Amino acid sequence: MKFGFDVDDTLINLREYAFHYYKKQLGQEVAIDVFHSLDRLEIHEAFGMSDEEGKEMWNRSVDYIYYTDCPAYPGAVELLQQLDAEGHEIYYITARSAHHGKDTKAWLKKQGFPVQDDRFYCGMKDDKKVEIIEELELDYYFDDKPKVVETLDHDRLKVIVKDQSYNRHLDMPRFKEWTELDSLFKKQLK
Numbered sequence: 738m739k740f741g742f743d744v745d746d747t748l749i750n751l752r753e754y755a756f757h758y759y760k761k762q763l764g765q766e767v768a769i770d771v772f773h774s775l776d777r778l779e780i781h782e783a784f785g786m787s788d789e790e791g792k793e794m795w796n797r798s799v800d801y802i803y804y805t806d807c808p809a810y811p812g813a814v815e816l817l818q819q820l821d822a823e824g825h826e827i828y829y830i831t832a833r834s835a836h837h838g839k840d841t842k843a844w845l846k847k848q849g850f851p852v853q854d855d856r857f858y859c860g861m862k863d864d865k866k867v868e869i870i871e872e873l874e875l876d877y878y879f880d881d882k883p884k885v886v887e888t889l890d891h892d893r894l895k896v897i898v899k900d901q902s903y904n905r906h907l908d909m910p911r912f913k914e915w916t917e918l919d920s921l922f923k924k925q926l927k
């Protein structure tokens with residue numbers, strides 16, 4: 738089977754990693770509850786920043802956030818390794834800017850994710866992302882972003898949402914932990 742994965746906040750805990758980095762950089766003590774109640778992807782509001790200030794902060798921080806020690810969600814690396822070992826095809830489709838493609842791919846490999854160079858897509862807008870996902874004719878696709886998962890054709894593709902505070906309004910199959918999916922896949926794929 739063909740499996741597609743978004744990267745940020747689907748396979749790796751990027752926003753929370755960024756949240757802790759912002760706290761340190763800004764010297765602000767913000768409770769983690771604030772993070773968990775954000776209803777949008779961007780995190781700068783938790784620090785009292787405007788969208789413009791948030792964008793600047795993000796641009797200043799992005800290299801650190803992307804390429805240091807952002808943790809994968811527990812069980813994600815192991816599950817993808819297992820799918821790979823069983824002969825399934827694994828695709829990564831990330832909207833990170835195109836110039837981050839090469840380094841992101843290398844970073845994912847370093848974390849243990851099974852990445853084949855020709856099954857890694859980077860640097861597209863959301864509508865193009867949807868197009869790529871549909872052209873790949875995947876069996877399963879995993880993402881956290883409402884704008885992406887809402888646009889996909891759910892008749893042709895099993896779309897599964899990685900549960901996040903900003904996507905709970907979506908009435909779609911979802912999961913909280915990658916370890917939950919292990920048993921689902923074992924049942925469906927064997």
Ligand SMILES: [Mg+2]
Pocket residue numbers: 743744745746747880881882
């Ligand atoms: Mg994402």
